Structures are given as C-alpha cells and as structure tokens.
Amino acid sequence: MIYKWNYKPLTPKETEIRDELSTQLGMHPALCQLLIQRGINSVEQAQKFFHPSLKDLHDPFLLPDMDKAIDRIENALGQKERILVYGDYDVDGTTAVALVYKFLRKFTTNLDYYIPDRYDEGYGISEQGIDYAAETDVKLIIALDCGIKAIEKVKYAKSKGIDFIICDHHMPDETLPDAVAVVDAKRVDSIYPYEHLSGCGVGFKLAQALAQNNKIDFSELLDLLDLVAVSVASDIVPLTGENRILTYYGLKQLNSSPSMGLQGIIDICGLNDKSITVSDIVFKIGPRINASGRMMNGKEAVDLLLSNTALDAKLKSENIDHYNANRRELDKRITEEAINFIESELDITKINSIVIFNKDWHKGVIGIVASRLTEKYYRPAVVLTKSNNLVTGSARSVMGFDVYKAIEACKDILENFGGHTYAAGLSLKEENLSEFRRRFEAMSVELIAPEMMRPQIDINAELNFIDINNKFVSDLDKFAPFGPENLNPIFVSKDVADYGNSKLVGKDSLHIKLDMVDSSLNTPMHGIAFRQSNSFSMIKKGLYDICYTLEENIHNGKTNTQLYIKDIDKGQF
Structure with a gap:
C-alpha cells in the first residue's frame, strides 16, 4: 500500500509560541509542537493537559434529564422495586452494565441485569428483554449504551407497567422515546460541556450523580474507573476532555488494583508484567470481552466482569479466551471470502x-x-x-x-x-x-x-535520532493516554541509512528488523517495520526517510525505546 505523507508546518506565530513553550517547560521543541497541534498554547494549559484532575470532571446533573433519572432511581430504591440494568452486547455495553450494577448493589439486592442476544434479539432494546422484565416483576429498566431510538419498545414497556431510564451516547432522532429520563449529551437541548462520553462513561455519570445525591464521597467511585477506561479505549471515542481524565485514572486503577474479572482477563492475555496501555485494551482486553457477545451471549462478559473470586474469574476468562480464538478463525475465513469475492466480482x-x-x-x-x-x-x-x-x-x-x-x-x-x-x-x-x-x-x-x-499518514514533527533520548521519551509519556484526537504522534526522520544489521524476520520474512543511523548519531537506532518486506532492497541501497511512533519494547526483562515504523520511502519531502 502506498501512503501519502502529510506534514503541515507551523505558522511563524505558532513557531514563536512553540519556542516560548520549549523554553518555559524545558521540553524539546518537537513536543511543544505537539501541544500546539492539540490547541494548547500556554504553560497553564500544558500543565493541565499533563496532569489530568478528577476535579475537572463536569457536574453530572448538567446532563439532560439526570435529575429525573436520579429521582426515579431513588423512588425505586425507597419502594424496594425490582430494577433491571440493560445494555448492549459489545464492550461498551457490557462494561456499562457491570459498572452500574456494581454501584447499585450497594443500595439494593432487588437487582438484575440483561444483555440481548445478538442473534435472537439484535441490537438495542428488545421485546424479549421487556417480557423478561415483566416476568421477573421489574418496575424500572435502566438502559445503557442503547435505547435512544427505542420509541416503540419504551411504549411496549409502559403497557406492561415498566418505566425506562435511557443512558445513551448515540445520535438521537428528532423524537425521543417517552421514557422517564433520556440521558444523552448528544441531545439537541443538552448543555453538557462534553458530548463524546462512551456508553459506560454515561453510566459512570449516573453513578456519580447518585453518589452526590446521597453524599457518598467520590473516592467510593474510583474502583469503577477501570471499566470506564476499557470502554473508552474499545469504543474508539475521542480521548480528549472528560474521556481523557476518566481513562487516565482508569488505567491507574487497571494497573494497580483491577476488579477481579478484569484481572482474570489480564492474566489470560499475559499482561501481568507490563504497564497496561490503551493499545493493550484495544488489541487484547477489549476483543476478549467482545468475543462473548460475538460468539455466544454478551451476558457471559458481564458475569465475568462481576466475578467475586479469582477462581471464578479464571474459569470465565478461559471461556471467553476460547470464544476469542474461535472468533479469530471465523474472522480470518470470512475476510478471505470477502476479499476473494471483491477481487473476482x-x-x-x-x-x-x-x-x-x-x-x-x-x-x-x-x-x-x-x-x-x-x-x-x-x-x-x-x-x-x-x-x-x-x-x-x-x-x-x-x-x-x-x-x-x-x-x-x-x-x-x-x-x-x-x-x-x-x-x-x-x-x-x-x-x-x-x-x-x-x-x-x-x-x-x-x-x-x-x-x-489513498491512505494517508499525518506527520506531527521531524526528529533527528540524537533527539530521541530518555528525557524526550519521558516527556512524551506525559501526552498519554493516546487515542482518537490525541493520537500517538508520528515522527519523521530523513536521510537515514542502514547500519548493516537490518534483516527480514518473522513468518515468511514479512517484517524488517532495522538498525539505522542518521547524520546526527552514529549509534544505531532500532526499529521494526511490520509487513514491509517489499522495502528491504531499498533500505540496503542508500538513504531513505521513515515515519514512526516511539514504542516501549521489553526484551529479556530490559526496557528500551524502539521505532515502530509506519512507512519507509525514498524522499516524500
């Protein structure tokens, strides 16, 4: 695949601000360039960005209908009504259900949860789910990560004497369901300052509002943040604003004291000995949670996330890992069939x-x-x-x-x-x-x-190899967690040369393990270029340009910085 590299230089004014920030922060100009690209133009803004604070979370009661939702939940708790927590079968939905269920069970045992079957019921609120609620004497359904368009289903529930609270983050239609409350920051009448929460994030705001209403200290919510981080990373929502704060602290929780269920997945993924990142959630943790809803029923994922013992979590994680292995085989086969159809038809x-x-x-x-x-x-x-x-x-x-x-x-x-x-x-x-x-x-x-x-790569800044030292990498870490709208920056280095040790590696020799030097540094810089073996002859012939992200590589217990090569070219600039 031939990529187009996009590199937008700073304006003279932006260059001036970059240099001022570099002096004031004691940070490499290339990193200050990243700040400007993120709309950060002052030391104060930079410090706020580098040090996310839970104090900057917004008041949950700014969300539309949050007051109505809390009033109805309080009434249900007071009347000892049975409550059903209902959510979608993907990672966002199952983490949202687990989070709200975990918090509500502090107040009541008259509680249940429900995940629709992808095959029998399809996405969102189903009549089967409402029938189940009616059969089990549920009077209130709290829908998470779905429901914003469930006009007829909410009407059907009403006919059975069941109220709905909808907590969603999808785009609503002009007409909203006739629920007790429709909590969605994307409503046209919403005044909430941040509209990109995940479904689980909206569930967290519901818990936050209920805590505030009952004068429960915010610290009681901290052990729920690992679920929010998993949802934000897996649902590919912007990692800006409130999402970034929640994910920053959620990753802390995930790395220090994850819930029993998430610990089971961490164990099965082999992530015990490393600092878990957004990337680990996207490629390892999230797919396993998703596999339950893809291959069997998403309720099993919630069962796992609510595990109370290590043994229970271990057994359920092994089941989900088995589903994920089956999912990979199906995914590979159907992708091949789809490509064959496209190429032939x-x-x-x-x-x-x-x-x-x-x-x-x-x-x-x-x-x-x-x-x-x-x-x-x-x-x-x-x-x-x-x-x-x-x-x-x-x-x-x-x-x-x-x-x-x-x-x-x-x-x-x-x-x-x-x-x-x-x-x-x-x-x-x-x-x-x-x-x-x-x-x-x-x-x-x-x-x-x-x-x-044509696939494009947006270049954030140019580096010489000598720039990539321990302080640079340490300062770059302050930009994490990375994700949509706060992507891991892509750097370019020009006129680099093979040090002589670069070689093809991996099954079928599809990848290149690179040792490179440039005019600034004679000590070789190490890199890996996955599925780019077609560039191997080029790198052996002379100078070339590379674009890359900087990644932590752990080998034999030692941690070093490696260039993760996105593309190799002979002079795009």
Whole structure:
C-alpha cells in the first residue's frame, strides 16, 4: 500500500509560541509542537493537559434529564422495586452494565441485569428483554449504551407497567422515546460541556450523580474507573476532555488494583508484567470481552466482569479466551471470502464504496471484516448477512466520510440503524438491498474525493535520532493516554541509512528488523517495520526517510525505546 505523507508546518506565530513553550517547560521543541497541534498554547494549559484532575470532571446533573433519572432511581430504591440494568452486547455495553450494577448493589439486592442476544434479539432494546422484565416483576429498566431510538419498545414497556431510564451516547432522532429520563449529551437541548462520553462513561455519570445525591464521597467511585477506561479505549471515542481524565485514572486503577474479572482477563492475555496501555485494551482486553457477545451471549462478559473470586474469574476468562480464538478463525475465513469475492466480482478501481452480502456469514464478526476491507481497499465498507429474516450488517468508513449520515440518508428503506461517524450498524429487507447499494455508492461518489481513497499518514514533527533520548521519551509519556484526537504522534526522520544489521524476520520474512543511523548519531537506532518486506532492497541501497511512533519494547526483562515504523520511502519531502 502506498501512503501519502502529510506534514503541515507551523505558522511563524505558532513557531514563536512553540519556542516560548520549549523554553518555559524545558521540553524539546518537537513536543511543544505537539501541544500546539492539540490547541494548547500556554504553560497553564500544558500543565493541565499533563496532569489530568478528577476535579475537572463536569457536574453530572448538567446532563439532560439526570435529575429525573436520579429521582426515579431513588423512588425505586425507597419502594424496594425490582430494577433491571440493560445494555448492549459489545464492550461498551457490557462494561456499562457491570459498572452500574456494581454501584447499585450497594443500595439494593432487588437487582438484575440483561444483555440481548445478538442473534435472537439484535441490537438495542428488545421485546424479549421487556417480557423478561415483566416476568421477573421489574418496575424500572435502566438502559445503557442503547435505547435512544427505542420509541416503540419504551411504549411496549409502559403497557406492561415498566418505566425506562435511557443512558445513551448515540445520535438521537428528532423524537425521543417517552421514557422517564433520556440521558444523552448528544441531545439537541443538552448543555453538557462534553458530548463524546462512551456508553459506560454515561453510566459512570449516573453513578456519580447518585453518589452526590446521597453524599457518598467520590473516592467510593474510583474502583469503577477501570471499566470506564476499557470502554473508552474499545469504543474508539475521542480521548480528549472528560474521556481523557476518566481513562487516565482508569488505567491507574487497571494497573494497580483491577476488579477481579478484569484481572482474570489480564492474566489470560499475559499482561501481568507490563504497564497496561490503551493499545493493550484495544488489541487484547477489549476483543476478549467482545468475543462473548460475538460468539455466544454478551451476558457471559458481564458475569465475568462481576466475578467475586479469582477462581471464578479464571474459569470465565478461559471461556471467553476460547470464544476469542474461535472468533479469530471465523474472522480470518470470512475476510478471505470477502476479499476473494471483491477481487473476482467487483472492479475496485471503478467504485467508491464496498457493499457486500452473504447470507451465511457469521453476524458476530462482520463488523471486524468491514474494518479489514476498509483498511485494505481504503473505501467505506458495508458487510451484510442474514439474521431473523432481515439483511443486517456493519459499516466502517475512511477519514472524511461520515458513514452514519450516509446510512441515515437511506433510512426510508431501512428497518433499523445506528452508530457513529466512522462505524455504524443497519438492517433492511432483502428486496431493498440493491437500492441501498445504489444510493450508498452514489453518496460515496459525491462525497469522497480521489485523495480520500489513498491512505494517508499525518506527520506531527521531524526528529533527528540524537533527539530521541530518555528525557524526550519521558516527556512524551506525559501526552498519554493516546487515542482518537490525541493520537500517538508520528515522527519523521530523513536521510537515514542502514547500519548493516537490518534483516527480514518473522513468518515468511514479512517484517524488517532495522538498525539505522542518521547524520546526527552514529549509534544505531532500532526499529521494526511490520509487513514491509517489499522495502528491504531499498533500505540496503542508500538513504531513505521513515515515519514512526516511539514504542516501549521489553526484551529479556530490559526496557528500551524502539521505532515502530509506519512507512519507509525514498524522499516524500
């Protein structure tokens, strides 16, 4: 894949501010450049960014309907009503259910939780779930990470004498469900200062509000933050503002005193001996929690997250790890089938989007397959299968194309849809599939410029190898945790040369282990370039440019800094 490298130099005014910050903070100019790129232009702002404070969390009662939600919960507790905590089957939903359930059980034992089955019930609030609530004498359902569009389901619950509190973070329609409370910072009438909370984050704000209302010290909420960190990282929400504060302290909790269930997953992932990062959650912890809802039922993930003993957590983690192994096999097979179909049946050079359907594909992995196709072909991808007599699936997008809005524009031929800018889900009748494909492609042609279909790498700053010392790496750590809108910065170094020891490594020699020098440093800098063996001959012939992130590498008990090479090129600048 040929990447375009984007490098936007600072303006003269920004350069002046960068140099002032560098002097005042005693920090390398390249790192101060990162601050400016994040809208941080003063020492005071920088110190606030480097030292997130729980005191900067917003008042939960600023969220719309939070006062109504708390009043209804207090009434339910006072009347000893049975409460059902209801959530989606993905990581965000299951962590949200576990968090709110853990907090509410401080007040009542008349409590239950429910995760809909991905296959029998589908996404969001289901009639089966409401029927279960009615059968078990539930009077209040607290819905987390779903429900914002459940107008008919809330009406159905009302007919059975059941109230709803909806705590969601998805985009609402013009008409809201007739629930007791609809807590969502994305409501048009919301005055909440931060709209990008995860579903579990909204659940945490509910717990925070209930704690405030009962004069419970905030310290009583700290042991819930590991769940919030897992949700924020896994749901790919912006790691800015309140999310960054919650994740910063959630990672502290995850590394020092995780819940029994999360400790079980940490053990099964082999993460015991390292400092867990957002990346570890995204690639190791999150997929295992997700695997439960993808392969079996998400309720098992909540069962694990609520484990009370190490043995229970160990057994449940082993089950979920088994599901994850099965998920990987399915994901690999279906991705290969999808690519084979595209290569044989579609002319990828003549389309701006991919919409493919196979009734036999496993519903639990089609979102992952859509992501793989978007990465490979750099086009929005919609992967669909058959479930409950409907065509249902997941969509993923490229930078600059709002796949949620594109799908929303087709809502007249859809049965259901929801999601975010770059990831969405939908269902429709099979007879509407060709029309959906036609409309989606037309919007892709209209809104996606040719350069948007070429993968791009945004370069944050240029470095010489001599700049990369212990202080630089230590200062860079202050920018963590990294994630969307606070990405791990990508640096460029120009005119580097092979030190002579670089070699192909890994299965089928697909990767390059690099030893490099530049004009600033004769001691070799180590790097790894995954799946870039096609550049090996180039690096042996002369000077080249690299772009990379700086990563901690632990080998034989020793920690050192390694360049994680994103791309190798011969003079993009």
